[in-house]
């Protein structure tokens with residue numbers, strides 16, 4: 362009795378795993394994650410290749426970041442960013458800005474050139 366019921370459970374499990382819809386779903390999920398990571402990588406590589414401008418970066422910082430990080434990046438709701446380039450590398454800073462993994466800081470959709478300007482600005486502080 363117990364054996365037959367456990368084999369029935371096994372059968373349903375096997376059916377679930379090999380269900381074509383389930384397989385299709387998993388494939389799309391894996392591809393989705395892969396393309397998301399790949400896209401972010403391409404973005405980061407592109408940004409790091411560009412040459413940024415402190416002046417442009419300053420403008421972008423004033424428009425998007427001062428509300429939380431303060432007018433001179435001394436920190437407000439968000440932390441002081443004046444020595445951020447010494448504690449985080451450029452890749453980590455880019456991820457912090459585009460990925461939005463630490464609420465309340467939002468994720469920003471920002472062109473690689475503008476991201477590069479922003480990085481150059483942060484390096485100038």
Ligand code: HEC
Nearest residue numbers: 425426428429438439440445454457458463465466467469
């Ligand atoms: C809505 C408020 C808000 C805005 C707008 C915002 N931030 Fe933040 N930011 C935060 C908060 C809060 C943290 C701390 C997150 C944590 O680690 O929990 C943070 C963390 C960071 C960090 C990491 C600091 C560290 O010590 O790890 C960087 C770099 C950063 N922000 C850059 C920016 C830049 C550049 C902009 C503008 C494009 C920006 N932030 C806009 C709130 C904000």
